[in-house]
Amino acid sequence: MSTLALDPGLVARARELAARAAQPVIDLAHRHTTVSVERAVLRLAGLTGTDPVTGEGAAGGGGVGGNVIDRVPWANRVVDAVREQVGLESGVALPVWHALASGGTLQSLAEQVGAGTARFEIPTGTDTERAREAAREAAARGIACIDANRRRREELITTHGDPPRRPWIYLIVATGDIHEDIPQAQAAxxxxxxxxxVIRSTGQSLLDYVPEGATRTGYAGTYATQENFRLMRAALDEVSAExxxxxxxxxxxxxxxxxxxxxxxxxERLDMMLNDAMYGILFRDINPRRTFVDQRFSRMVHARAGIIINTGEDNYLTTADAxxxxxxxxxxxxxxxxxxxxxGLQDWQLGLGHAFEIDPDVPESFRLELAHALLARSLFPDAPLKWMPPTKHMTGDVFRGYLLDGFFNLAGSLTGQGILLVGMMxxxxxxxxxSDRDLALRNVRYVLNAAGNLAEDFAPPPGGFIDRRANTVLTEAVGLLExxxxxxxxxxxxxxxxxxGITKRPADGGKGLEGVVATAPDAYNPALDLLERKVSRA
Structure with missing residues (x-):
């Protein structure tokens, strides 16, 4: 596969500066927790279900398709109760498993919270170690399930095989009804x-709770729930065998x-997750501090689960000039x-994003696209990369759009992208x-089959247009990183x-800042304890 002969000193400088620029938010994540991180601990330990009483903090209206998206999950109820009674500075694990020391289950404790009878306190002395050990065992059972799912994925890949070529063809399905999504996904x-x-229902990213159950009504997408994950994974396992x-x-x-x-x-053994360090901040106005604390924990889970992340750099080019x-x-x-x-993520898990979004009326636009795509491939040779199709300059002329998608597919093949999202005219x-999807898939199949392994023959000459443009972009990137x-x-x-993306988001603005908590010296998160040990050994 062709890559550019980038200045190794400039590349090393770029990574050194990126590490320096990121260090303050890494330090921030080490010193804080959030309500969602603490709820994740309870979910990892097996707490599911919702309070049967509708709460003010949940979405209003009736249930969706007989489900309870308007009800508050038990994980939220328990974390809120702990925060109200003793604070979250020490984490949720110590007070919760201290409360369980006299007997009962997480589920029964949650029901006590719902009834208003649960009482929490921070343990002291030998009670602290007992609570830590019980919490660690509960979290370890959840992590063991994640480990088993990772092994199961590897077994199924060995059994059924991977797609015979790269890039992988990535296609969106999202009707709002999980039971309609399933046959569409299998057909795709x-x-x-x-x-x-499976795109999420519009606005779900702004809900500070995870809905429960198999949902049948979403808006421009389908709710992300554990049951929806389970149903779709089972359906794709079925079609994988076929x-x-x-x-x-x-x-x-x-x-x-x-x-x-x-x-x-x-x-539930998902394989990829959209997980960007800044997308929620820039495009959903979620507080930066909340996002950076949450993303570190979520990525540690992805690392353990063997999940490939997809980042969202393509979105910048929908608001800024490409x-x-x-x-x-x-x-x-x-x-x-x-x-x-x-x-703890490895190179093969980094589906870093970029996009084919240059105005096609710009002279040499295709050569510019090739330069940008080849720069990404050269900087991250072992990452799969996620290549996104044109959207900003789709005008309604479906013939022009179909041709533009063909150029996008060709650029993906020439530059060795790993994950290619199917563009629609x-x-x-x-x-x-x-029918649009079917035509779009024909376009992808034709280009990829016709191009074959053309990437091995594509070698832009040193000092040529593509080489000069890529080095210009890299030099500008280093200047900004400085x-x-x-x-x-x-x-x-x-x-x-x-x-x-020309979007300004102040550190103390946006949604969710009230859910960020500075941790105390005695803070304990059993999931982080176990996950960080894995990272330190990597």
Whole structure:
């Protein structure tokens, strides 16, 4: 596969600066917890279900398809009760497992919380160690389940095989009804999709709880719930056996419940998760401090589960110019890599994002796209990379759009992208019909089959247009990283200044800041304890 002859000193400098820029938010994550991190501990220990009494903090209205999305999960109730009675500075584990020392289960304790009879306190003396040990054993059972799912994935890949070529074809399915998503996902796999992504219902990232059950009504997407994960994974296992290749499942570990959704994904054997360090901050106005604490925990879970993350750099180019701001994509990729590796993720798990979003009327636009894509491949040779199709410049002319998607597919083949999201000629114009999807898949199959392993023949000459453009973008990225790294607040301030996607998000603004808690010296999180031991050995 062709890569560019980038200046190794400049590449090393870029990574050194990314590490410096990211360090303040890494330190922040080490010193804080959040309500969602603490709820994730309870979910890992097996707490499920909801309070049968509808709460003010949940979504209003009736249940969806007979489910209880308007009810508050027990995990929320317990964490809120602990916070109210003793605070979360020491974490939820010590007071919860101290309360369980006299008998009972997490479920019965949650019901006591619902009845208003549960009492929590921070244990002292020998009671502290007993609570720590009980909490560690409970979390270890959840992690053992995640480990078993990782082994099961590896067994199924050995049995059925991986797709015979890269890039993997990634296709979105999301009707709002999980029972309608399933046959559509299976049909997409039969038509050639290697990865099925179930988009979440609009606004779920802003819910500070995870709905429960198999949902049948969502808006422009389907609710991410543990039961929906289980149903779709089972359906894709069925079609994997039929097709003789393992079909991967993707969802979204982002928003206010990033840590909990990461845990649920590990427990139900999802294979990929959208998990970006800054997407929720920039595009959902979630508080930066909340996001950085949550993303570290969620990525540690993904690392343990063998899940590939997909980052969201492509979104910057929907709000900023894809040529002028190309270097911000590279900066974000380097920061995402730094934060991911600190959390224990390996190169093969880094589906770093970028996109084909240059205005096609710009002279040499295809050569520019090739330069940007080849820069990403050269900087991250062992990462799969997730290549996103054109959306911003889809005009409604479906013939032009179909041709543009063909160029996108060709660029993906030429530059060795790992994950290729299928572009639709009606993208951003209407909700695509199934026939649009079929035509789009034909486009992908034709280009990939016709191009074959053309990447091995594609070698832009040193000093040529593509080489010069890639080096220009890298040089601009290093310049921006120098500014970020030299600021005492590092990345936090860069986001406040509108560096990425021209969106300004101050450190103390956005949603969810009230859920961030500075930890005390005696804080204990059994899941972090177990996951960090794994990272330290890696």
């Amino acid at each position: 796999a039969r038509a050639g999709a290697d990865v099925i992504a 097709l003789g290749r393992y079909v991967r499942l993707t969802n979204y570990a982002s928003g206010l419940c990033m840590p909990e959704i990461a845990v649920l994904a590990g427990l 040529v002028d701001e190309a270097h911000t994509v590279t900066v974000s990729q380097l920061l995402n890599e730094t934060l991911a590796k600190e959390a 009606t993208e951003a114009v209407v909700t695509p019909w199934l 500014k970020i790294a030299d600021h005492p607040e590092g990345l936090i301030q860069a986001i406040a200044d509108g560096t990425f």
